[in-house]
Amino acid sequence: MRLRIVGCTGSMSGPRSAASCYLVQAEGPDPVTGATRTWNVALDMGPGAFGQLWTHVDPCDLDAVVFSHGHADHIGDVISLHVHRRWGPGRGLAPIVLAGPEGVLDRVRQIDGVGPEEAYEGEFCERSLVAGRALRIGPLTVTPATAWHSVPGFGVRVEGPSEGDPGRRASLFYTGDTDQCDTITAGARGADVLLAECGFTEQETVRGIHMTGARVGEMARLAGVGRVLLTHIQPWTDPAVPVAEARTTWPGPLGVVHAGEIHTI
Template sequence: MRLVVVGCAGSFPSAESAASAYLVQAEDAHGRTWTVLLDLGSGALGPLQALADPTALDLIGISHLHSDHVADLVVLNVLRRYRPEGPCPPVRLLGPEGTVERLAQMAGKDPATEVSGQFMFEPWQPGAPVRVGPLTIEPVAVDHPLPSFGVRVTGPSDADPARSVTLAYTGDTDECPGLATLADGVDLLLAEAAYIEGRDDALRGVHLTGRRAGAAAAAGKAGRLVLTHLVAWNDPQVTLAEAEGEYDGPIDLARPGAVYTI
């Protein structure tokens, strides 16, 4: 199983990165590659086209409906609907209730960007895993101002396909029981860390700091921590240092195009 970072900027695209978007890929026993897209925020469709075929996705999972996690689904719909060889078959789209309505709102209810033909929407059901090829995706409710979900994804190890491995993506969240569930025993924790200790202490129930992300990884005994949703006005080295104060395992700052094999 592989994690590919498409975009990792928090809240808005930065000069170096699109907003949140991630690919999870794995091969099945017949050698077919299965591709799951987690979020597609502002500006992410561009780099996605360099990393995967947007017309061959097997499933899309959306953590929540803020634009920096969902906006480019509107233009993905255009790419898939109007390609010269004809529309793509619809792809499964899992997200919070209201996802289709949110996309229609962002598209301005323009009939040319009607989303129902390209996306087969299903709401996340906590405690109800979703199977796609060799991957199992478990949604976990987390703490953010909008209804939000992180996900645990389990699939075959890249090094030993007979062995199962798990990665977790927090989406946007503060400390909460769901974060502990996501981090518990995972091989890789992809954790947002948009806030800074001492500066954003009064803003709870929205985002993690590097320290809180590191503490979650340590408590869950995660094998690796990747920090993402890095806001352009933050110094990423400060975020990294906060996490290193809590977690002594390997830590990476997410960067566009990075690939993590698990």
């Protein structure tokens, strides 16, 4: 299983990265042909992400997009995906799975500026995420966990074949946007990699929106994860700040993601 960082800037696109988008890839059999192929699942698709996605994979080869929540910095470039599949190279392909909190297509319509008569039936196949209910996409299993954010949202646990040992199941937990909470900690328990948003520093005192580095570290320790990758850091924040905060509560492997990176799991 591989994690490709398509976009990682917090709350907006920034000078060094598109907004949130993470591509998870794994090898597995195609149910139609029986041949082994690469399966591609995008986690979120914020502003600027769709164009950057092309540097990693042909968008025609996407199998699903999973949205953690409906804020524009995580879902905005779904309109580019729509254009690609209705009028562009993806025209005529089977509808792609679009999973997210209940009513995800209503959110797409809001961004697109259309009414309920637009069904996107040729482009998208809607799936509503439910906490604890797994969604299977080829060799990958996506299991949502309820987040603590300002709108309904989820973190997601992605399990698939280990890159180093395909006979072993590896695990990634992506927090989406959330403050530290028991449901997210439980969802991340024992994950090989924790991809954790870190939108706040200790200067922000509001709760129920984002984590600080210290809260990420505490959550990682309680969940017993293997490695922590910080993401969703605001473009005006020096990454050294949340790293230093995380180090007050987490002694294990720690890094900050950057657009274009590939992490093996």
